[in-house]
Amino acid sequence: MAETSITLGGVALVGCGSATPAQRISNDQLGQRVDTNDSWIRSRTGISARHVIGPDETLTGLSHQAAANALRMAGWESESIDLILLATSTPDDLFGSAPQLQAILGAQKAVAFDLTAACSGFLFALVTAAQFLRTGAMRRALVIGADQLSRWVDWDDRRSCVLFGDGAGAVALEATSPDQNGLLGFQLKSDGSRGDCLNLPQVQNYLSLVAGNSHQQGGFKPIQMNGQEVYKFAVREVPTILQSLLKATNTKPESLDWLLLHQANQRILDAVADRFAIPQAKVLSNLAEYGNTSAATIPLMLDEAVQDERIKPGQLIASSGFGAGLSWGAALIRWQGPA
Numbered sequence: 001m002a003e004t005s006i007t008l009g010g011v012a013l014v015g016c017g018s019a020t021p022a023q024r025i026s027n028d029q030l031g032q033r034v035d036t037n038d039s040w041i042r043s044r045t046g047i048s049a050r051h052v053i054g055p056d057e058t059l060t061g062l063s064h065q066a067a068a069n070a071l072r073m074a075g076w077e078s079e080s081i082d083l084i085l086l087a088t089s090t091p092d093d094l095f096g097s098a099p100q101l102q103a104i105l106g107a108q109k110a111v112a113f114d115l116t117a118a119c120s121g122f123l124f125a126l127v128t129a130a131q132f133l134r135t136g137a138m139r140r141a142l143v144i145g146a147d148q149l150s151r152w153v154d155w156d157d158r159r160s161c162v163l164f165g166d167g168a169g170a171v172a173l174e175a176t177s178p179d180q181n182g183l184l185g186f187q188l189k190s191d192g193s194r195g196d197c198l199n200l201p202q203v204q205n206y207l208s209l210v211a212g213n214s215h216q217q218g219g220f221k222p223i224q225m226n227g228q229e230v231y232k233f234a235v236r237e238v239p240t241i242l243q244s245l246l247k248a249t250n251t252k253p254e255s256l257d258w259l260l261l262h263q264a265n266q267r268i269l270d271a272v273a274d275r276f277a278i279p280q281a282k283v284l285s286n287l288a289e290y291g292n293t294s295a296a297t298i299p300l301m302l303d304e305a306v307q308d309e310r311i312k313p314g315q316l317i318a319s320s321g322f323g324a325g326l327s328w329g330a331a332l333i334r335w336q337g338p339a
């Protein structure tokens, strides 16, 4: 049988945007709720504050703001979008929030769906969207990472509540010629056997349905996390996958302009940077202000650094996401920006 080969096009990141809730909770304020303090939180995590969705805000609303900002930067009309991929583990609607987002944006032509991979969600969604574009099936995609973990945190559990916040970030991704490709390589991993280190499990609530039969009423427990195990997982797997990606793409650490990691803990960022001898000045961090916003951290950080012109068109970014699943991944990205 004759061998068939597919010629892949490229993808370019041509716009980004972000949004965070108005409510800002400082470490000192959290100390009024649980037995913790600013000095412990800052020295162990690098976090000083987090933003928490209020009663008048929704995940779909935050995602809309982030997506609209990305559209504006890219200079796109919403009718021109083919795909909306919303990476979230905390949708407003368990059936998916992406179709609501599509409606609010007025992106009638776009197919819209959610993708769940916890804190790795944005990276997984970026790579997924790129496949539709690189094969020529679609031309324009909006990839959003958004989470509202505040709704699922046990605010009386000091071992986890200090870490998390809410937010949304978005990227506009466009099909290009192969020589303009901005997703230079990626690797994605899952290990469900270690999933109990970090999860948001269902409550066991069996109710009688009809005589002799029962059903489980839906509902979830708060986030459960073994912090030390997740920490060990991150500092082992993130350098390994980045190393493997750099090797596969023949990239030297010194040629990277930026290291853009999932914002979970400053100590994790520092440990990964040390491993590759990447200077602190090249390690992007906004943990102090937002904490861990799950699927939102990478596009939120990207947008901040593009807006303040730290990240410039043509620069090379190594990114890695990791978290519940367990799931983790890495991507080598060249930021293009708007035409």
Ligand code: UT7
Binding pocket: 035, 036, 037, 040, 041, 044, 045, 119, 158, 159, 160, 162, 198, 225, 227, 228, 230, 231, 264, 265, 292, 294, 322, 323, 324
């Ligand atoms: O997207 C992925 C999401 N998850 C993560 O990224 C989690 C990764 N893990 C971590 O970031 C760290 O493990 C934590 C920040 C969660 C914890 O830091 P740690 O250095 O591993 O602390 P620990 O769990 O070993 O706890 C040390 C001490 C304990 O007290 P004792 O037993 O030594 O007396 C804790 O009870 O710190 C205590 N502690 C706290 N004290 C004040 C734990 N949480 C707090 C707190 N405030 N919030």
